[in-house]
Amino acid sequence: MTTLTRIENAFLTVDVSPLGAEMQAVATPDGRSWLWNGDAAFWSGRSPVLFPIVGKAPDDTLAIDGEPYPMGQHGFARRREFALAAATDTMCRHELAASEATRAVYPFEFLLAVEHRLEGPTLTVSATVSNRGDRPMPFGLGFHPAFVWPLPGAAGRPHTIRLDNGGEPVLRRLRDGLLAPGDLPSPFAKGALVLDPAQFEADAMIFPEGAGDGLTYAADGGPALKFHFDNLPNLALWTKPGAPYICIEPWHGIAAENGGSRELSQRPYGTVLQADESRRFAFTVTFPA
Template sequence: MTDLTRIENAFLAVDVSPLGAEMQAIATPDGRSWLWSGDAAFWSGRSPVLFPIVGRAPDDTLLIDGKPYPMGQHGFARRRDFALASATETMCRHELAASEETRALYPFEFLLAVEHRLEGPTLTVSATVSNRGDRPMPFGLGFHPAFVWPLPGAAGRPHTIHLDNGGEPALRRLEGGLLAAGELPSPFAGGTLVLDPAQFEADAMIFPEGAGDGLTYRAEDGPALAFRFENLPNLALWTKPGAPYLCIEPWHGTAAESGGSRELSQRPHGTVLPAGESRRFAFTVTFPG
């Protein structure tokens, strides 16, 4: 890609594409790469932004005030070109506004602004959703960044996720791409999950509640990435068994529930934004110095 925007400082360099406002690379000055490369043999994504839904809708169709609209998994923003609204050496902001094309899928006047910002060894990724229309606007918003697994220099070492709150949140699974009924026992013990590819043979691990607002992804006796979440109460972890990446996905909203309502406004953990208002969602990740 020749139209990437690069932001960088003494600690990090990040490349962002206008397609989906999606990060394409995160590197430290020592040459280590932290973001998944997007190898299509496993998964071509790298860090998509999910809007106006997270996950799947039944039969890939939403109801909005009772009227059906086609909507693919994770929404349409990740497949749309954003405009570069502003950029400095350490920040870039991309925007996607409602258009005739988006209104056919999602009949609302919105602005989705995605910002990437560096401060020291910390990267902040935020999404601000604005309702420019005259009626309440339902949506879900999520982030889907994929980090390398194993972490750089840590091949063969155990990797863990440790929740800052020490929680043991209940696990939910997907059924036909929808949120299956019923909770399963937590795979966390004392806030720690020892990662194993076999955990993903049944697709993503989803924690709609109780994962808290921060975690650390760590290799034993190796590097660690520290995450903080803002207005993102739901968490998912995902990879394809055998693939060398781990998606750490903070969301506000989940897939529709199996057997549940098809109405967008009734999807679990969604947001209904009043006319004229905006809502911000963000995560930070701090890399080894």
């Protein structure tokens, strides 16, 4: 059986699996659970880390300097065992380094370090990507946490996503898992979106730009989760219609354009690290105290 790492303080208890460095549970001392439980009848994920791509590649194939490599949706990190590199009562860091298996599909020398840290009622999840090789390394990085919908104690109440910047970012949709051409009208009105399962009948809602670096997910008259994003300019919202969770997904990189290039360096909003460079990406969630 997989051994989970538990971090906790007076406000939160968080369990993290070495498989994908993925959170398995977030609970408050009153017994309320905030993270989706991974029921495979709907979706077995809970909070996967997406690397080295976000979304799909055409025909599940990337090109790197013109050479083809197989790559499944959202990359391989979520299916790899990470090593526990450090842990305290309130922090754990898991690491995934390049190996013979990863080089076969992604020919770069990388280190991906995922850290979960508690400070009061706030959880910070960060990913630091390092290029340990001698040539430029393109990639995408994203987070895919799923939170319960309805929130604890808020069944039957409207739930709203409210952007800190009050924006109305344009919407993009997927076609065959790839980014469809053309902007669509924003479903946000003055920064607010009241969630409805019907919004997800056409798959995820993707906001490449303009969602800002913070939002609140809340039930009317009920609990609220406050988010902040660091170096994560893209946002997606997703669930399966009728499923009891909502994924609030901050990304740096999105699916390839439908009909676009397979070349990894040309994927929208990707990152390229030079030799010996590192880049950090993070989100925080503050839970009801």
